[in-house]
Amino acid sequence: xxxxxxxxxxxxxxxxxxxxxxxxxxxxxxxxxxxxxxxxxxxxxxxxxxxxxxxxxxxxxxxxxxxxxxxxxxxxxxxxxxxxxxxxxxxxxxxxxxxxxxxxxxxxxxxxxxxxxxxxxxxxxxxxxxxxxxxxxxxxxxxxxxxxxxxxxxxxxxxxxxxxxxxxxxxxxxxx
Amino acid sequence: xxxxxxxxxxxxxxxxxxxxxxxxxxxxxxxxxxxxxxxxxxxxxxxxxxxxxxxxxxxxxxxxxxxxxxxxxxxxxxxxxxxxxxxxxxxxxxxxxxxxxxxxxxxxxxxxxxxxxxxxxxxxxxx
Numbered sequence: 001x002x003x004x005x006x007x008x009x010x011x012x013x014x015x016x017x018x019x020x021x022x023x024x025x026x027x028x029x030x031x032x033x034x035x036x037x038x039x040x041x042x043x044x045x046x047x048x049x050x051x052x053x054x055x056x057x058x059x060x061x062x063x064x065x066x067x068x069x070x071x072x073x074x075x076x077x078x079x080x081x082x083x084x085x086x087x088x089x090x091x092x093x094x095x096x097x098x099x100x101x102x103x104x105x106x107x108x109x110x111x112x113x114x115x116x117x118x119x120x121x122x123x124x125x126x127x128x129x130x131x132x133x134x135x136x137x138x139x140x141x142x143x144x145x146x147x148x149x150x151x152x153x154x155x156x157x158x159x160x161x162x163x164x165x166x167x168x169x170x171x172x173x174x175x176x
Numbered sequence: 177x178x179x180x181x182x183x184x185x186x187x188x189x190x191x192x193x194x195x196x197x198x199x200x201x202x203x204x205x206x207x208x209x210x211x212x213x214x215x216x217x218x219x220x221x222x223x224x225x226x227x228x229x230x231x232x233x234x235x236x237x238x239x240x241x242x243x244x245x246x247x248x249x250x251x252x253x254x255x256x257x258x259x260x261x262x263x264x265x266x267x268x269x270x271x272x273x274x275x276x277x278x279x280x281x282x283x284x285x286x287x288x289x290x291x292x293x294x295x296x297x298x299x300x301x302x303x
Binding site: 008009012016031032038098123124125127128129130131132133134 | 217218230231233234235237238256257258259260261280284287288291
């Protein structure tokens with residue numbers, strides 16, 4: 001009986017740890033999943049007279065990705081974005097957070113341009129509207145403008161094959 | 177008569193800047209109060225009041241703009257909760273999903289108290 005009493009704090013600690021680990025799988029909020037694209041409006045990089053907002057996103061399955069040229073992991077996933085664009089025909093809209101126009105132009109010239117268009121977010125207006133907590137973060141959006149999946153961190157080769165592409169297929173089946 | 181009204185108008189014009197100053201001071205107080213309630217989205221252990229990240233700075237500016245546009249504190253918090261969830265607020269709300277979160281410290285302390293009493297009682301019985 002004594003050992004049972006002494007085991008209670010250990011059991012509580014294990015229970016708490018398991019709950020914490022499970023929560024760690026989705027440690028950043030998934031508040032926007034299954035909701036419509038939030039209201040935002042930023043100037044487009046290639047034509048600042050145009051805005052990138054929900055109406056500019058188009059009616060097919062697409063990805064919106066928050067990135068910056070000063071973010072090293074954003075640069076790692078650039079080739080995955082190119083693959084998604086060229087090999088899988090996914091429309092990708094980039095939102096460059098607090099970035100430099102010249103650096104962005106150099107990136108696109110030197111490494112290729114996977115984006116349908118890029119928006120500039122110098123003051124975090126879109127960053128906050130989309131609930132971004134770090135970079136890069138990407139959202140997959142279905143044809144009806146509903147957010148279906150959020151990817152935190154860079155898209156690795158493995159994440160591309162095992163997560164992103166299957167999720168895109170699932171979205172295609174669910175919203176024909 | 178006209179001179180009297182002109183004098184009143186002049187006094188009001190001279191007073192106007194101090195009235196706007198009072199409004200600005202009140203806005204600043206509201207902003208500081210909100211900054212201390214909102215969690216930094218990058219450094220989750222800090223509020224946006226204490227964080228130096230760009231995200232925290234942008235969020236502070238977001239709050240200031242909303243206050244200047246006449247939004248209430250509740251609306252501003254709700255707008256951030258719509259994007260980030262309840263975790264954006266330092267003190268979680270009390271609802272069905274957070275009941276265990278709020279009760280857990282009391283449960284742990286109660287267990288610790290019961291165990292301590294049990295150990296003390298056994299020692300006294302043994303002696």
